[in-house]
Structures are given as C-alpha cells and as structure tokens.
Amino acid sequence: MSIDTPSEHLSEHLAVSKLDVSNMVAVVTGGAGGIGKGIVTALLQRGSTVVIADIEAGTTEATVNELSELGPVSGWATDVSDEGSVTALAEHVYDTHGRCNLLFNNAGVTSGGGGKPWEQEPNDWRWCFGVNVFGVAICTTEFVPRMIAGGRPGQIINTSSGDGGFAPVPTASVYAASKAAVSCFTEALHTNLVREGHNLRASVLYPSGGMMDTGLFTAQRNRPAHLARVGESTGRRSMTFTELKEIMTKVRGYEPEVADLVEHGNFVIDCVEARRFIIxxxxxxxxxxxxxRAEAIGRFEVPDHHNLGL
Known part of the structure; x- marks a missing residue:
C-alpha cells in the first residue's frame, strides 16, 4: 500500500486560476495610511471596490476623501483586536456589498519601543499580540467562513515582517514574535484551504524594497489606556520614520532607500493576482x-538572528 506524502496530496488541489481584482470587493485593515493606503490605492486603480477598516476614524475619512476619485472606496472604524468591532465590520461589508473577495489583514503595531525580553510587560504582549496576532485571527474567523460560503475565488493576505517572520530580532522580541505567529498561522490557513478544495488561497506579505514610511513607528498613539505600561520605560522610545531614517543615515553614511508605497501596493496586487504565497x-x-539557521539547528546551536529591529 502506498502512502501519499503531504506534498503529493496537496498538489491535487493546487491548480487555481489567477485572479483579476477588477470588480472584486476588498477589505483592508489598517488601510488609512502607510502600506495599507498604498494597497488601497493600487486596488482602486485596478477597478476594485475597497472598504478601509482602520481604528483612526478621522484619518480614515480623510483617506476616503482623498482616494474617492480613483474608485468606490468607503471607511469603517474598526478595532481588529475586538471581536464585536470586527463582527460589525463583516456584517457591514456583506450587507452593503454582498461579498468579500480579498481580505488584507494589514493592521499592525509595535510593542512599545523594544528593549530586552525581560523588560517587556504583560501589557506589551497584550497590546502587540492583540492587534498583530489576535487581529489576524479574529478577522479570519469573521470573514473566511463567509468567503467560503460565497464560493467565489479570493485571497486572504496577512502582513508579516522579515523582523520575526523570517528570524527573531533580539531588540524587538515581542513584535518579532507576533510576526512569526502571523507567518506560521498563514501557512496553516493556506494549507487547510487547499486541502478542502476551496477557491480561496492565503498569502503572507513581507513588506520589502526599502524603508516604509508608515504609522507603525508611532503606533503608541492608539494604545488603549488599560494596556499602558505600568513600570519604567525599557529605555527605547518609539521614534518617527524621519528620526529613524536620520539615525540609519548616520550609521551607514548614506541615506537608506525609501519605498514608494503606491508602487509597493501595485507590486503586492501583482502577486495577489498571480496567487503567490510569499509576497x-x-x-x-x-x-x-x-x-x-537550518545548519545551526542541525548542530543543536542557537541560529543567527535578524539584524534589523524596530
């Protein structure tokens, strides 16, 4: 009796058509600025209908007004770490549009300046994992069953990071751990969608191509009071994109490359249409x-870590 390997079993269901995002309905969490805004812009340029789900209502309204000339776009104030808030979002999307074809789980935060692992407080973990990990999980729970029931081709795109998604970062241990969780979860999501023969697939996005001018660097502005730090600072304050760029310029002796976020958004959509898993x-x-890392593990040693951190 022959036993199929997992790869042989999955290959029976891997053949799926490429996507055409025109006329698709997309939900982008954290879509009011930064990487999310670039993705929203690219989607609208290609004929998608977009719902921006963001915790900052004022910024969301401004982004909707700015991008409305590109196509049908709306906003919905959403806290992805709160089940009720995400349920309300999903109900709004399906009541208004009747479907969701593309789900971009893009909202993300840092833990609050990094620091040594033993300097992190439980609230640092609750805040960072609440948005970065629970946010992805809750949105998946609310939207994917509806997307499966709709029977239409679609994609779930989860934003991870090379900082954690590929290797740990000693100076940003909580943030990196959250992004490692996103990568692991996305692989499991994709595998189960394939095994069950659905028209949906998953992708994991590792933003790349230069420094990203995003609100991630100042994400503490949205940190809830009940999740504030109660002890002393870790000694590593949050900094703006401009401050980090200046520091990197001094260290390297030259200005780092800064990504064009709209161009990056179009690159992401190209990969989504091709149904690429790693973006x-x-x-x-x-x-x-x-x-x-693999070789070190094989020698029972501590693997190399990622040299970049937030």
Missing part, C-alpha cells in the same frame, strides 16, 4: 540567513 522582494540575503 516579498530581494530575498537573497534572507535565503542565506535561513540556510545558516
């Missing part, structure tokens, strides 16, 4: 790092 650029150094 990233310039992976040569990452592949080399992962090989070194």
């Amino acid at each position: 990233a650029r310039d992976l040569e150094d990452t592949v080399a790092l992962l090989h070194r």
Whole structure:
C-alpha cells in the first residue's frame, strides 16, 4: 500500500486560476495610511471596490476623501483586536456589498519601543499580540467562513515582517514574535484551504524594497489606556520614520532607500493576482540567513538572528 506524502496530496488541489481584482470587493485593515493606503490605492486603480477598516476614524475619512476619485472606496472604524468591532465590520461589508473577495489583514503595531525580553510587560504582549496576532485571527474567523460560503475565488493576505517572520530580532522580541505567529498561522490557513478544495488561497506579505514610511513607528498613539505600561520605560522610545531614517543615515553614511508605497501596493496586487504565497522582494540575503539557521539547528546551536529591529 502506498502512502501519499503531504506534498503529493496537496498538489491535487493546487491548480487555481489567477485572479483579476477588477470588480472584486476588498477589505483592508489598517488601510488609512502607510502600506495599507498604498494597497488601497493600487486596488482602486485596478477597478476594485475597497472598504478601509482602520481604528483612526478621522484619518480614515480623510483617506476616503482623498482616494474617492480613483474608485468606490468607503471607511469603517474598526478595532481588529475586538471581536464585536470586527463582527460589525463583516456584517457591514456583506450587507452593503454582498461579498468579500480579498481580505488584507494589514493592521499592525509595535510593542512599545523594544528593549530586552525581560523588560517587556504583560501589557506589551497584550497590546502587540492583540492587534498583530489576535487581529489576524479574529478577522479570519469573521470573514473566511463567509468567503467560503460565497464560493467565489479570493485571497486572504496577512502582513508579516522579515523582523520575526523570517528570524527573531533580539531588540524587538515581542513584535518579532507576533510576526512569526502571523507567518506560521498563514501557512496553516493556506494549507487547510487547499486541502478542502476551496477557491480561496492565503498569502503572507513581507513588506520589502526599502524603508516604509508608515504609522507603525508611532503606533503608541492608539494604545488603549488599560494596556499602558505600568513600570519604567525599557529605555527605547518609539521614534518617527524621519528620526529613524536620520539615525540609519548616520550609521551607514548614506541615506537608506525609501519605498514608494503606491508602487509597493501595485507590486503586492501583482502577486495577489498571480496567487503567490510569499509576497516579498530581494530575498537573497534572507535565503542565506535561513540556510545558516537550518545548519545551526542541525548542530543543536542557537541560529543567527535578524539584524534589523524596530
């Protein structure tokens, strides 16, 4: 009796058509600024209908007004870490549009300045994992069953990071751990969608191609009071994108490359239409790092970590 390997079993269901995002309905969490706004812009340019789900109502309204000339776009104030808020979002999307074809779980925060692992407080974990991990999980729970029931082709795109998604970051341990969780969860999501023969697939997005001018660096502005730190600072304050860019320029001796977020958004949508699982650029150094990690694990040693941190 022959036993199929997992890869042989999955290959029976891997053949799916490429997507055409025109006329699709997309939900983008954290879509009012940064990477999410770039994705929203690219979707609208290609004929999608977009619902921006963001915790900052004022910024969301401003983004909707700015981008409305590109196509049908609306906003819905959403806290992805709150089940009731996400349920309300899903009900709004399906009551208004009758479907969701593309779900971008993009909302994300840092833990509050990094620091040594033992300096992190429980609230740092609750805040960071609440948005980065529970947010992805809750949105998946609310939207994917509805998407499956609709029977239409679609994609779930979860934003991870090379900081954690590929390797740990000693100076940003909580944030990196949250992004490692997103990568692991997305692989499981994709595998189960394939095994059950659905028209849905999952992708994991590793933003790449230069520094990203996003609100992630100042995410503490949205940190709930009940999840505030209660002890002393870790000694690493949050900084703006401009401040980080200036520091990196001094350290390197030259200005780092800054990504064009709309161009990045179009790159992401190209990969979504091709139904690529890994959405990233310039992976040569990452592949080399992962090989070194695998070799170290095989020697029972501590693997190399990611040199970048927030």
